[in-house]
Amino acid sequence: MVEQYTTDELKDMLRKRGIQPSFHRIQVFKYLLENRIHPTVDNIYRTLNKEIPTLSKTTIYNTLNLFAEKGLVEILTIDEREARYDIETSPHGHFKCVKCGAIYDVWDVKVGFDKKQLKGFDIGSVHVYIRGVCKNCQKSS
């Protein structure tokens, strides 16, 4: 069900965004595309490190910051401790389970407010963060 990409496709996608497609960058990009779990840096590190033992966390930080600058990923601040990275670019909201920490996408989110309040403001992004307890964790409480 998860989309698969060839290395050449991934390279092209990065180049189109003005990013040099180095091996590590491709691997991080691939991970993000194939693991839509809003991962932490540590999630990415632990997984990729198995295949690429020389990979360092610094490189992952560098790569994600570059991706964010180029608009390829969004950094979520829904978790108060560490950043979560989202490759999904179409607008949607997020639900975070305060018990297990999992983050779910929430689709078809509509946000409305009196625009007069922000007259003259330049709106860059709108995030909707919902916190609570997910279905799975309901059971086990």
Next chain:
Amino acid sequence: MVEQYTTDELKDMLRKRGIQPSFHRIQVFKYLLENRIHPTVDNIYRTLNKEIPTLSKTTIYNTLNLFAEKGLVEILTIDEREARYDIETSPHGHFKCVKCGAIYDVWDVKVGFDKKQLKGFDIGSVHVYIRGVCKNCQKSS
């Protein structure tokens, strides 16, 4: 324009929430009520420290965490670096200027989404975070 409270009123408000009204807690509470700027711990510390030189940041952290537990304040994660505290309990959203760091309240925010997606989930809170450049910072760019 900012509401003023007597010490006795503040004490009562804290007691009603099940919080022992110690001197420091009253001061932090008062600060939050009279400075609706979504302050950081450091904001609070720098201001209160002038009048109460013995005050420590640990106490502010303790106090704010207690207030949050008791539902007196909300912790905002709109800033990626440090927590912001909001005493305003009625539902509203927030706008953060990425240039000057100021946070503005946004009223009459309506969030709609397909509830079926979160069927069986327990929703605790909904936050709307808007990021961009505020009116003031537009001018100076």
Next chain:
DNA sequence: ATCATTGCAAACACTTTGCATACGC
């Protein structure tokens, strides 16, 4: 006298930075 609050210092956790090495065109 007892129990809660306070506050210092240290520990923690996440992220960034400096700089030397390695890699790719």
Next chain:
DNA sequence: GCGTATGCAAAGTGTTTGCAATGAT
């Protein structure tokens, strides 16, 4: 060969924790 990417170690920053001292009833 030159410029960029990488990665280690250290520094930086916000927050929490352990524990002793203080304060309130």
